[in-house]
Amino acid sequence: MSLEPLIRNVALVAFTLASVLYLFTVQESERVSQAAKAAFASFVVATLAITTAALMQLQGVQPLTLSALLLSATIGWLTVIGHLRFKMRLLGTFVAPLATLILLLQFFFTPGQAIATEDRASELLITCHVVMAILGQAFTIIACAVSILYLWQQNLLKKRRLNQLAQHLPAIDRVDRLLLLSLWSGFIFITLGLLTGAIYTQLYSPPDSMRLSAKVIWATAVWLWYLATLLAKNVFGRPSKRIAQMCLAGFILMAVSYFGMGFLRSGGP
Amino acid sequence: MAVRELLYINEDSLAAFLPQVRRRFGLLELVVLSTCNRFELMGVAPASPDLTAQLHDAFFALHRHHGTLHQTYSDDDLRQSLYLHFGTNAVRHLYRVAASLDSLVLGETQITGQFKDALALATRLETLGPTVRRIGQEALATAKKVRNQTAIGKKHVSIGHAALDLAKKVFGDLSAHKFLVVGAGEMATVTAKYIMDYKPRGLYIANRSAANARKLTEQLGAGEIFGMEELPALLLAADVVISATSAPGIVLDLATLQRAHAARRGRPLILLDIAMPRDIDPAAGQLEDVYLFDIDDLKQVTSANLEERRKAAEEAEVFIDRGVEQFEAWQRTSDIKPMLAAFRTYLEQLTQREGAKTFSKEIFKDLSAKQLEALQGLLTAVASKISADAARHVLAPPPGFAQDQLATALQALFLDEQILQKKDTA
Numbered sequence: 001m002s003l004e005p006l007i008r009n010v011a012l013v014a015f016t017l018a019s020v021l022y023l024f025t026v027q028e029s030e031r032v033s034q035a036a037k038a039a040f041a042s043f044v045v046a047t048l049a050i051t052t053a054a055l056m057q058l059q060g061v062q063p064l065t066l067s068a069l070l071l072s073a074t075i076g077w078l079t080v081i082g083h084l085r086f087k088m089r090l091l092g093t094f095v096a097p098l099a100t101l102i103l104l105l106q107f108f109f110t111p112g113q114a115i116a117t118e119d120r121a122s123e124l125l126i127t128c129h130v131v132m133a134i135l136g137q138a139f140t141i142i143a144c145a146v147s148i149l150y151l152w153q154q155n156l157l158k159k160r161r162l163n164q165l166a167q168h169l170p171a172i173d174r175v176d177r178l179l180l181l182s183l184w185s186g187f188i189f190i191t192l193g194l195l196t197g198a199i200y201t202q203l204y205s206p207p208d209s210m211r212l213s214a215k216v217i218w219a220t221a222v223w224l225w226y227l228a229t230l231l232a233k234n235v236f237g238r239p240s241k242r243i244a245q246m247c248l249a250g251f252i253l254m255a256v257s258y259f260g261m262g263f264l265r266s267g268g269p
Numbered sequence: 270m271a272v273r274e275l276l277y278i279n280e281d282s283l284a285a286f287l288p289q290v291r292r293r294f295g296l297l298e299l300v301v302l303s304t305c306n307r308f309e310l311m312g313v314a315p316a317s318p319d320l321t322a323q324l325h326d327a328f329f330a331l332h333r334h335h336g337t338l339h340q341t342y343s344d345d346d347l348r349q350s351l352y353l354h355f356g357t358n359a360v361r362h363l364y365r366v367a368a369s370l371d372s373l374v375l376g377e378t379q380i381t382g383q384f385k386d387a388l389a390l391a392t393r394l395e396t397l398g399p400t401v402r403r404i405g406q407e408a409l410a411t412a413k414k415v416r417n418q419t420a421i422g423k424k425h426v427s428i429g430h431a432a433l434d435l436a437k438k439v440f441g442d443l444s445a446h447k448f449l450v451v452g453a454g455e456m457a458t459v460t461a462k463y464i465m466d467y468k469p470r471g472l473y474i475a476n477r478s479a480a481n482a483r484k485l486t487e488q489l490g491a492g493e494i495f496g497m498e499e500l501p502a503l504l505l506a507a508d509v510v511i512s513a514t515s516a517p518g519i520v521l522d523l524a525t526l527q528r529a530h531a532a533r534r535g536r537p538l539i540l541l542d543i544a545m546p547r548d549i550d551p552a553a554g555q556l557e558d559v560y561l562f563d564i565d566d567l568k569q570v571t572s573a574n575l576e577e578r579r580k581a582a583e584e585a586e587v588f589i590d591r592g593v594e595q596f597e598a599w600q601r602t603s604d605i606k607p608m609l610a611a612f613r614t615y616l617e618q619l620t621q622r623e624g625a626k627t628f629s630k631e632i633f634k635d636l637s638a639k640q641l642e643a644l645q646g647l648l649t650a651v652a653s654k655i656s657a658d659a660a661r662h663v664l665a666p667p668p669g670f671a672q673d674q675l676a677t678a679l680q681a682l683f684l685d686e687q688i689l690q691k692k693d694t695a
Contacts, residue, residue: 133344157438158554160566163573171441173537237534 001256004056007049008069008103013047015072015100022093025168033070036089036168043092046099047076068106072099074138082142086178088170094145125200132193137254139186140226144251146179147244154241180233180246194219218257225250278331279401280390291396294327297564298398300391300405301331302366304383306373311387313400321353349498360404364589365407368415369422373408374576376421401518401597412594419590420581424574429460431570432541433467435508435562447471449507450492451500451521451695452514453481456543458488460511465489471502476514504538505528511541512548520548530556543567590690600662605676611684615654624648 021039054069077096082088153172156165197219229246232238283301290301291312298313309327314320329344330353354362365371365386386683388405391397397405425431433443440446448469450461453476464472472492476482478492486492495503500521504510514520521540526549530538540561547563554561583630624645627633633641663675 155558160562162435162562162566162570165438170439171437173440174441176537233535239535240537241557 003016004053007056010054011046011049011053011072012100012103014042014049015096015103018042018046018092019096019100022090022096025090025093039092039096040083043076043096044080044094047073048079050076050099056232068102068205071134071137071141072102072106074100074134075099075141076141078138078142079145082178086174088146088149088175088178089168090149090170090228091142091145092150095142097140098145122200125196125203129200131192131194131195132189136186136188136190136193139189140222140247140251140254143182143186143247144175146175146182147247147251150175150179150244151241151248154244179240179244179247183226183230183233183243186247187230190219190223190226194223222250222254222257225253276303276332277305278303278308280386283331283390284394287391287394287396290327290330293330295444296327296487298391298401299396300387300389300401304380307371308367311359311401311404324353325351351669357593357597359414361593363404363590364408364411364560364592368412368585369587370415370582370589373573374426375582376426378416381409381416384412385409396456397604400600406597407592407599411588413595414588415585419584420577421585422578423581424577426571426575427459427465428543428564428567428571428577429456430560431567432460432511432543433463435567436539436541436571437561438536439560440508441507441545443467444469445507446508447473449473449475449503449510450485451475451497451512451546453485454513454515457511457513458485459486460543461489461492464505464511465491470609470650471506473507475500477504501525501529503694503695505532508537508543509539510549511543513543514548516548517546519550520544521550521553522545523550523552526550526553526556526559530559531558541567560575570629605663605672607682608676608680609656609663612659612679613653613656615655615683617649620645620648620652 016037019059021035023043024035025039050069051073054067054073057069058067064096075095079091079099137176150172153165153169153175155160157172197216201216225246230248231244233240233243278301282302283303287299287301290296294314296312296314300311302309302311310324312332314323314694317323322417325348327342329347331480367381369375369377369380372380379646388397388402391401425434434664443464444683446469448455448464448471450464450472453474457474457476461472461474472489473495474482474485474492475495475497476485477497480497482494486494497520504521504526510521512520526540535558537558537560540549540553540559542561542563545564549561549563551563553559628636628641628644636644659679662670663679664670666672
């Protein structure tokens with residue numbers, strides 16, 4: 001009997017628990033440090049569990065395919081790195097619910113079907129494409145979470161709700177820098193994902209060209225949106241609040257693209 | 270306040286007169302804590318029915334020599350403003366002072382250093398004795414615990430500090446940014462000093478009077494001076510602007526700030542308006558990536574922080590209580606030790622005396638010197654054992670007995686009043 005569904009459910013429970021515990025870390029109180037430690041511990045457990053489940057699900061599947069489990073695991077690890085390396089303790093507050101949502105939705109969508117490949121080179125190319133795509137999506141989800149944190153904090157500062165500004169909130173310029181870093185990282189990986197996908201299509205022409213066109217259109221739309229966001233920041237000097245709002249919109253566009261394609265793959269109308 | 274500001278005596282003046290005051294008024298130990306907010310004599314004195322008057326006289330004597338207090342106030346006027354603490358209350362007061370629980374600004378850090386300096390001066394002048402030294406050490410140790418284990422000093426309660434704390438909410442690392450201080454008055458000076466603690470990348474001082482601005486930069490040892498006409502250019506260079514002029518109207522208008530905002534291309538700008546009336550157009554707060562805070566916002570922050578310090582002060586009283594208990598335990602022990610030493614001496618002298626008397630008798634004449642020495646050694650060993658057992662049980666009384674009870678009994682049973690000189694201390 002496969003342990004993968006059990007471990008997946010453990011991950012789901014742990015992410016849900018982390019989501020609840022992180023709510024206590026928003027306000028500053030005596031409970032915060034205990035709640036924060038418990039939330040982070042739960043998040044790490046969830047990430048480890050989901051990574052295990054993802055590896056078990058994809059064992060023997062060649063080449064690698066898109067998987068909600070793999071996406072959740074990647075988001076989890078990026079959040080853990082953000083917490084430890086960038087001291088973004090509150091990042092988990094926004095990522096944990098998103099990760100929980102992704103895991104819940106994967107109950108309704110089957111993992112992508114393995115594409116039949118001709119040789120080792122095409123297999124590697126597809127694997128590369130999937131890895132780039134997952135990293136691109138993960139970074140844009142992190143950018144979305146960071147955007148929410150930025151907008152919330154900026155709103156408190158602009159409206160001068162200073163007593164609601166908890167001591168443990170990071171400086172807003174640090175949140176802004178992390179937002180840009182996530183945005184750039186996501187954009188680069190999405191670009192590489194598109195390129196590797198385009199190269200594969202050019203070289204090996206997969207059979208279902210109708211679905212592929214829709215997929216390419218959506219992926220390109222997401223790429224263009226993030227390009228516009230980066231141009232708005234770096235070329236036109238738009239305020240960070242607008243950039244954060246554009247990141248949120250980009251996430252919604254990407255979610256529609258991802259789950260829309262999942263819906264089509266599962267044989268929807 | 271009017272009395273307090275005349276109370277301060279500097280260290281050199283104190284050094285010249287402190288030992289004389291101690292001797293003249295029969296004080297066993299004397300330390301003076303002289304700051305801009307308090308003047309206190311701390312010490313040990315023999316118990317006396319006139320002790321209060323004696324201490325008042327010591328206080329007046331110090332001030333007649335070196336202060337200006339008596340030019341304005343008579344002794345009777347001053348007596349109304351004096352406070353006295355004795356015994357445990359005095360110890361508790363000193364602990365609270367050292368821990369900044371008695372300060373005008375609760376949790377301020379200066380008083381602990383001033384307390385240490387007062388003890389150091391008394392040590393140098395040899396007016397410090399074992400009791401006040403012990404109180405001082407314990408008070409400073411308690412102050413350290415209070416500071417480390419409560420929130421008493423964790424959040425700032427001054428406007429200048431609160432302004433920079435807000436700036437840190439936007440720019441985490443202030444040392445990577447440039448500051449513009451508009452004005453060179455008292456508030457601007459105080460805030461500029463706080464800014465220098467963060468070692469900023471640049472500090473610009475813009476003021477109407479170049480002379481005042483220059484004075485400020487000389488005080489700080491840093492800063493570039495600019496005229497008010499250069500404000501538009503400075504708004505592009507600086508990331509944090511602190512405005513504290515005494516101008517009757519707006520100094521930074523919306524149009525100037527809008528142009529600066531457009532030129533900054535999305536770089537955040539913090540405007541801290543600590544002037545009254547306001548220097549910065551309030552509408553500037555509507556600009557994206559511009560964060561404007563005025564004196565009301567800062568007062569909101571400092572009030573909240575002060576409230577947290579008050580709560581922390583309640584927790585700190587627990588440390589004070591523990592510290593006072595420890596001091597009292599030490600004091601009881603230090604009173605008992607001379608008595609135990611006297612008891613040991615009594616036993617040694619007794620065994621020597623009785624041994625000499627007994628061993629000189631006929632019955633012992635056939636014993637060799639070595640044998641007599643061994644017998645004397647036996648007596649000495651028995652005496653040591655008795656005094657050691659007595660000391661152990663008095664210092665750590667068995668259940669059902671109190672330390673002072675056993676000490677009194679030992680003293681009454683064995684010690685003549687001529688052997689033990691009692692010290693009556695206040």
